[in-house]
Amino acid sequence: MIPAQFDYVRPGSLAEACQELASDEDAKVLAGGQSLLPLMRLRMAYPSKLVDVGRLPELKGVHDRGDHVFIGAMTTHDEVLHSGVVRADCPLVALATAQVADPAIRHLGTFGGSLAHADPAGDLPAVVLALDGVFVARSQEGEREIPAAEFFVDYWESSLGPGEILAGVKLPKLGAGWGFHYEKFHRTAQAWAIVGVAAAVRRSNGSIAEARIGLTNMGSTPLRAHAAESALEGVELGDQVRQACEEAAAGTSPPSDLHAQPDYRRHLARVLTHRAVRTAAGAP
Structure with a gap:
């Protein structure tokens, strides 16, 4: 099928992306597109605007922050899978990511996009929940942290508010034993x-x-x-x-x-x- 008509914007910064998203309540964030685009083709989702955050460096990367690992929302599954930091300090994430779809999807699909999609059949939501991860959301009002136990609301529905973009996830290091x-x-x-x-x-x-x-x-x-x-x-x-x-x-x-x-x-x-x-x- 053919998706419904929509506008497309590619902001140059995270602040600009938040502004674009806040300006239209029917806008959707476009990350890797591996979950959203099939829904649009089936007309199960019909956003009026797509805000493409795929090239924002602020949302990419795996970062060792002492007592936790921060994974940027736009980090691809393949980048997560091959990260030495993830393998050393969050091996459960690496084990599950290796079973996400196939290599082609893992090179395009993103860590944050999969989580924000909030599909209960997805591999990563249960992993972040088991690790007591914390979701970091950004909007024009600033930054908000959401415990994993409060993030998932229903089928394909998260607690991200209007105008909020998932910036990344904090995953605690559980350590030896x-x-x-x-x-x-x-x-x-x-x-x-x-x-x-x-x-x-x-x-x-x-x-x-x-x-x-x-x-x-x-x-x-x-x-x-x-x-x-x-x-x-x-x-x-x-x-x-x-x-x-x-x-x-x-x-x-x-x-x-x-x-x-x-x-x-x-x-x-x-x-x-x-x-x-x-x-x-x-x-x-």
Whole structure:
């Protein structure tokens, strides 16, 4: 199909981009375009104006800021994947990014664009949620920080306000003792996750001291598996881990579509959480 008519602007600075976005309530930010443009072709989205921020250096790059890593919104998936800082200090992000679509998409699609799109079937939202990341938004009024737990509102809806642009994401460095894994079940290598699980696990004295688990495509937003996280505290690796991971689907409302029914997604969440937690914990 052909998109509806729209205006196109390419601002020269982030301040100018915020001004353009604030001037039209139906305007949309164009980042890599890998999520927005297909929706426009299907007329599921029909912005009156596209504000192209693709060439703004203020939004690019991976930065080591001491206790956290800051990833600019316009940093491509490929740049994130091959960043030494990300691999060293935020390996869960690298593990999930390696499973985003295919190399062609990863060279065009952006870290911030994927997150701001707020698709619960996307790989990265659950990862940032599990890591307790913080989103940094910019507007004409200044800068605002949004905890990941408050960023995702509903299907394809975030808490970014009118005139706000996602500038980047702060990801805390969890340090020594933590292990990570992203487990994804999908039909083909390029497909969205039917279910995905992001796991960060800290071991102490042979037991799981703390677990953080993010779920992909188990509701209208990415979710934390809080019941499973609580059940895993103090558990030694073994059958108890499997029992604790049975709580992974508690409180979820997975969608029903051509690929899977809710009960099958709940089953996948339990199985994939067990795999992800064991791998993150370093189990043989």
